[in-house]
Structures are given as C-alpha cells and as structure tokens.
Amino acid sequence: MAEGSASAADQVQQALENLRGLSGELDSAALVSEGGELMGSTLAPGVDQERYAAMVRALAGIARRVARENGGAEFAQARIREEGGYVLLVGLGGGGTLAGTTGPDARVGLVLYDMRNTAKELERMLGSEGGRRL
Amino acid sequence: MKKALGRLALLGAAAGAAYALRSYLGGGSAGPKKGDVQIVLDTGTIVEPGPSEAQELADIARKVLEIGG
Numbered sequence A: 001m002a003e004g005s006a007s008a009a010d011q012v013q014q015a016l017e018n019l020r021g022l023s024g025e026l027d028s029a030a031l032v033s034e035g036g037e038l039m040g041s042t043l044a045p046g047v048d049q050e051r052y053a054a055m056v057r058a059l060a061g062i063a064r065r066v067a068r069e070n071g072g073a074e075f076a077q078a079r080i081r082e083e084g085g086y087v088l089l090v091g092l093g094g095g096g097t098l099a100g101t102t103g104p105d106a107r108v109g110l111v112l113y114d115m116r117n118t119a120k121e122l123e124r125m126l127g128s129e130g131g132r133r134l
Numbered sequence B: 001m002k003k004a005l006g007r008l009a010l011l012g013a014a015a016g017a018a019y020a021l022r023s024y025l026g027g028g029s030a031g032p033k034k035g036d037v038q039i040v041l042d043t044g045t046i047v048e049p050g051p052s053e054a055q056e057l058a059d060i061a062r063k064v065l066e067i068g069g
Helices: A005-022 A048-067 A108-126 B004-026 B050-069
Strands: A026-032 A039-041 A075-082 A085-091 A097-102 B037-041
Touching: A005 A039, A005 A048, A005 A108, A005 B050, A026 A048, A026 B050, A039 A048, A048 A085, A048 A097, A048 B037, A048 B050, A075 A097, A085 A108, A085 B050, A097 A108, A097 B050, A108 B037, A108 B050, B004 B037
Parallel strands: none
Antiparallel strands: A026 A039, A026 A097, A075 A085, A075 B037, A085 A097
16 A cells, blocks of 8 residues: 555544544444445454445445435435434535434534534545435 | 124124224334434425335344344
C-alpha cells in the first residue's frame, strides 16, 4: 500500500475515534465507500466488518433511492429507529456514507450534528468535497 | 340452534372485520411506526419512505444494531 493512502486511512480512523470520543452516545461509527468498502470504523474486533459494511451500503442505497423518488439527487442524512436503538447515516459528497449507532435513549439530534461535522472533515480529508467518488 | 349458529357467524365476521381494520391501521403490526424512519434529502426536504422501504430499512437497521451496536 502506498504511503499516502496508508496515511489517509489513519486519518479516517482518527477522525472516527475523535467522533466517538466527542459524542458519548455514539456506540459505533464507520465510514463505508459507495462501493461498500469499509474505510474505517470503531467496531469491536470480533465484529464481521464485511457484513456490517454490506448492510450500511444497503441502507444507503435505499435512502438514495427514496431521495431520488422524492426529487432529490442524494440523501443528506437518515435516521432509523429500532427497538434496540438508532442507526444514523450521513451521506458524503463523494457517495460514501458515515454510519453510526446509538442506544434507544440517545439525543440523536446532537449525535447527528457531530456526525455532520465529521463528515465534512472526512470529505476534506478524502478530497470528495467536489463530488469525487469515494 | 339455527339462531345460535347465526349469532356465532355474525360474531366471527365482526371479529374478523375488527382484526382487518387493526392491521390496516398498523396497530397490530410490528413494523416501523410513523416517525421511526426519516430521511433528509440534499434539498433539505424531510421525507418518510413508503411502508415497504421503511420496513426494509428497519429490518437491515435491526441487524446493524445486533452486530455493531
């Protein structure tokens, strides 16, 4: 792996760790590319990361479809409440998705605010502000 | 006897109609309720997906929470 890309991966990982540290109600955070590649995460070591990334990709795909059916080009964010908690998604300019999970009593507005800020940081890091595909 | 059977049939029909109405209104389903799934578009518009898409999102989200939450 090239030195530059290893450094970008480290930066992504650091940004996700910072997000977890900043937003105490966030249980996990992950960045998944549009193609379904897990670019970084705070998932526990035993978690099947490939499966997790595939599911986030599927969620983002449906959210994107809903956005297009309703006159948008992309989804900016999505919030899904389930019995066990929330799954939150923030779309990145380049087609990637920042995903996060929380418990059922989390203040999701605050968590989403932190996620949006991190998404901007990730876009700058990955050079996808102008819509470059991730 | 005939009268009792008639009443029983009527009761059954009423119970069936009540069940169908409850299912139609979503009270009896375990699927996502209104407000459970919300998507903000790039235009700033907030939308709630249709029932099938909301169900699909909720099913996958449940699995995400199971493995990664």
